[in-house]
Amino acid sequence: MDGANTRIVKRWFEEVWNQRKRATISELFAASGVAHGVSDTGGDLHGPAEFLPFYDRLVAAFPDIRVVVDDCIEAGDKVAVRYSATMSHGGEYFGLQASGRSATVTGISLLRVANGQLVESWDAWDKLTLMHQIGGIRFAPEITQVK
Secondary structure: OOOHHHHHHHHHHHHHHHOOHHHHHHHHHHHHHHHHOOOOOOOOOEEEHHHHHHHHHHHHHHHOEEEEEEEEEEEOOOOEEEEEEEEEEOOOEOOEOOOOOEEEEEEEEOOOOOOOOOOOEEEEHHHHHHHHHOOOOOOOHHHHHHO
């Protein structure tokens, strides 16, 4: 059975990413909250005011993004989430024009919840694999071959 904090986190992923409910960002992400490591540059985003532009850019680049929560573990005020996301590159991303290519990435987030809102998160998602899959970078053949 999911605890209250897990339900909030799962609601975040479902409504924000899968249903594109921008209003949920302002509702669930505390104004004084901070998301570590999620920005385009890997830096912090503070509150909905900084998160919304990041969100808009990502959704414009990947309009069909779909996130699946693969695992969710709650301990006190923290919830750990392992997720996978599928998407198609339909708009500009890091200067790379839409390729139409599909991508699948994974990520892990540790979120702290207080008073029904996300107040802090630590996020790590595989931007390198994403850029490779949409044609933004190429790996050297010797790196991708198992010997």
